[in-house]
Amino acid sequence: MLSEVETRPGVLEIGVIAPGEYQALADLHGGRSYLQLAAWAAVKAEWTSELLAWRATDGTVVGTTLVLLRRLPGVSRWYAYLPEGPDIDWSDPRLERWLDPLLEHLDRRQVFAVRLGPPPALRRWQAATLKSAGAPGRQVDDVLPDVVEPLGSAVVERLRTLGWSRGGEDGTGGDAQPRYQFQVPLAGRTDAELWSGLSKEWRRNIQKGEKSGVRIRIGTEADLPAFFQLLQATERRNGFRLGRSLAYYERQYRVLNAELQGRMRLYLSTYRDEVLAAHTMNVVGRRVWYQSGGSANHRRDVRPSHVLQWRMMSDAHQLGAERYDMRGVSGCLDPTDPAFGLLRWKLGTGGELIQTVGEWERPLPGPVNQLLLRAMTRYRRRG
Structure with a gap:
């Protein structure tokens, strides 16, 4: 049952959802990552966690997410991380309908900053395209992709408009999950x-x-x-x-x-x-x-x-x-670089390299939250 529901006219409702109901809703929007399983919270034992659901006005669950929460040492506020989530309708041109209720809920939860990992792909390269592209100093980004995903491009634009920053921008640290992933369509x-x-x-x-x-x-x-x-x-x-x-x-x-x-x-x-x-x-x-x-x-x-x-x-x-996901690879196409070896091995499966939109971060409103986010970035880099 949904609890701690926060409502406001014109936006979706969000609140805590029971693990059993959450587990049954794994395929709402193309398939949940294993990093968004309810059980994943127990794997990440050093984090606190919360399972959330978005509901339409008739009570139907329309989106879910696992939120991992961690305190910065010596601080009473929390850092929130949604690995490869949330599982929402990223094609909705009004992403604020989903993200604003999330931020409001987490603000009440004493969160100082949020990082999320939208699942949509941004670009795709077929194995055959990259096999012939290797050269000293070359990167995947130097090669024309086979597909540029309109949805991924739109998500990037919308997140920037809503005040989110890419991991690595503004000193917020790089992606925690691999941005380049290799998958074999099945x-x-x-x-x-x-x-x-x-x-x-x-x-x-x-x-x-x-x-x-x-x-x-x-x-x-x-x-x-x-x-x-x-x-x-x-x-x-x-x-x-x-x-x-x-x-x-x-x-x-x-x-x-x-x-x-x-x-x-x-x-x-x-x-x-x-x-x-x-x-x-x-x-x-x-x-x-x-x-x-x-x-x-x-x-x-x-x-x-x-x-x-x-x-x-x-x-x-x-x-x-539908897909066999071989997880992360380097963006390096230089045959002399050891980092290229893993990508070369995976290319032999005949799959495709997918660049996701990456992780995005945003401090919540408050005079010290940006400073706390920078402090958390330094802390995470050390650990």
Whole structure:
């Protein structure tokens, strides 16, 4: 039931919604991100949270969002973050009908600033377009996109008009979630079409791995330590750090699967009974995500990750997912830059690189809220 409802003529009503009702409304506007699940609040244990719903005048829920709330140390006010949300009708030319009630509610909640991540895409590049575009010093933004999304462009314009700033502008910090994401469309495609969509190199590597004896199995929570060891090995090998602990993934596995069994899955790629690669997958409605993965430094010649990803993509297709989301990639197209390696690998799936509209931020009215936002940005960068 909706509670703490705030109303005003001419705008939508907003208020807290119960987890059970929230969970049942996952596909209002194209599919909810796993970062907007009710259970995700328990994954982010260092944050407080609130589930909100927008309702029309007849009481029908027309939009939802998970809001994560965090205090700046020593301050009694809150910073609000809506990762890859809210789930509202972004095509509405009057976005203030949605965002003004949200800001008013959060102001009453003693929030000093809000960051949100609108889901609409801004531009798209097909794998074939980017495969031939690599060059020293080149970035994805230097390449003419295959598609410029009118909705994404309109959302950017409307948010600026309403006083929101892009992450990174005005000293507010960059995006917390990847702005460049790689996705493989699945809807309306047969298994044979998915296979033919892979590059020749990918098909050859999958066949080589399967012929060599690579096998895939679904793991359990007990296999998470093996996954985490492989993830750490990959971080060291490729020079990046996600900054997550084994306890983080164990908590995520427990709470997501407690909400719905099979929501988070662990896939293991084995060769002669040794785990050589392990990847996690999240399932929400019409979308499936490959979230994190790692592989060993040895026996890479049997291509355990290629076989593993093909199995995950095939399973996502069998589950009826419309898209297989491989999450973030760099915007770098320089073959000499290590950051290009992950994008090059994902291009082999034949999917598309999507640039989202990015994250947007706004301090609430108040004499010190802009200063508090800058202080929170510095604090987040340290942690």
